[in-house]
Amino acid sequence: MDGTIRIGALLSGSGSNLQAIIDACNSKRVDGKVVFAGADKPDAYGLKRAQENGIPTFVADYKKITAQAQDGSIDKSLPGDFDLEQILASQQLISESFDEERQARYFRARAICEAALLKEMASYPFDLLVLAGFMRVLSPYFIDRVNTNPKKPRIMNIHPALLPAFPGVDGYGDTFRYGCKVGGCTVHFLDYGEDTGPIIGQKSFRITSDDTLESVKARGLNLEWELYCECIQLFAQNRLKLAVKSWTLKNGSIFRRKVVQISA
Ligand code: GAR
Numbered sequence: 171m172d173g174t175i176r177i178g179a180l181l182s183g184s185g186s187n188l189q190a191i192i193d194a195c196n197s198k199r200v201d202g203k204v205v206f207a208g209a210d211k212p213d214a215y216g217l218k219r220a221q222e223n224g225i226p227t228f229v230a231d232y233k234k235i236t237a238q239a240q241d242g243s244i245d246k247s248l249p250g251d252f253d254l255e256q257i258l259a260s261q262q263l264i265s266e267s268f269d270e271e272r273q274a275r276y277f278r279a280r281a282i283c284e285a286a287l288l289k290e291m292a293s294y295p296f297d298l299l300v301l302a303g304f305m306r307v308l309s310p311y312f313i314d315r316v317n318t319n320p321k322k323p324r325i326m327n328i329h330p331a332l333l334p335a336f337p338g339v340d341g342y343g344d345t346f347r348y349g350c351k352v353g354g355c356t357v358h359f360l361d362y363g364e365d366t367g368p369i370i371g372q373k374s375f376r377i378t379s380d381d382t383l384e385s386v387k388a389r390g391l392n393l394e395w396e397l398y399c400e401c402i403q404l405f406a407q408n409r410l411k412l413a414v415k416s417w418t419l420k421n422g423s424i425f426r427r428k429v430v431q432i433s434a
Contacts, residue, residue, distance in 0.1 A: 175202040175406045178296035180287070180304040181209055185216020187302040187328055190395030191402065192223050200399050201406040206294040208287060210306050226294065230286040232306060239282050248278055249285035252311065257281075260310045262363035277309055284312035298405055300398070301327040301360070305339065310362050317360075321412060323368075325360040326405070328398050330390055332356060332372055337365035342387045346377065353377050353386055355394045357401040359412075359430065368412060368430045370401045409433045 177195070179188050188207060194200040207220035210232040217227045239247040257277050264276060283306075291299075299316055301308075308325070317323050331341030332354040338344065345353040354374035361367035373393040377386055404410050410430055417425045 175297040181216040182305040194399035228290040280309040323359040
């Protein structure tokens with residue numbers, strides 16, 4: 171693939187990143203077209219932005235789906251191709267110290283919601299899926315059904331911190347409260363952990379004593395819009411390759427990491 175890509179987007183909130191991507195496609199800074207926007211809740215404002223731009227939308231209402239599955243039997247709602255053993259073997263989301271029952275409950279509930287997402291997405295073929303403020307962790311059930319070629323990941327996420335610092339749900343807040351003098355944002359491919367996947371790009375900004383959490387968030391968000399579009403364009407140009415790097419550390423142990431290489 172080298173040219174115009176079909177971009178699917180998932181979001182939970184305001185959708186300012188989605189808007190930046192739509193604008194970049196319209197102005198040809200990104201060789202792509204947004205083909206759907208999906209959300210995990212019906213009141214996500216980003217859905218409205220998509221509709222105003224003629225982009226099809228859908229909702230897989232996580233709250234409702236989870237409640238319904240608990241009312242009836244969870245097992246009856248489980249997708250037919252759900253394989254708990256396989257998911258437990260690959261997941262890096264919850265600690266193995268949690269008992270098996272708890273792990274099973276967590277991944278069953280995820281898979282039920284994710285199957286609803288995948289069902290909606292099936293109507294819109296896409297080359298790249300961007301998480302644009304999608305505030306749900308995606309489990310191996312979902313990831314494996316989108317990333318069908320292990321050498322060519324195609325789910326990107328934007329995170330409001332300089333990973334690997336401050337993963338989780340409040341990147342700018344965590345950065346600010348920690349007293350960091352630099353903040354930033356990161357775009358990475360999704361893997362089986364939370365905000366742990368191979369890094370595609372990062373941008374940073376200074377934080378001074380005049381800053382407030384609001385000013386940090388505003389500055390970060392502005393950089394996110396640029397960074398996300400640049401990373402998507404690299405994908406469209408087929409310039410992103412995964413490589414496994416190994417390093418022998420001073421104590422003799424081996425550090426191995428999947429990294430993204432950007433070709434010229
Ligand atoms: C952005 O700051 C994005 O980095 C963050 O949510 C915000 C969404 O804004 N995402 C995460 O924290 C993912 N863990 P938007 O809806 O205006 O694009």
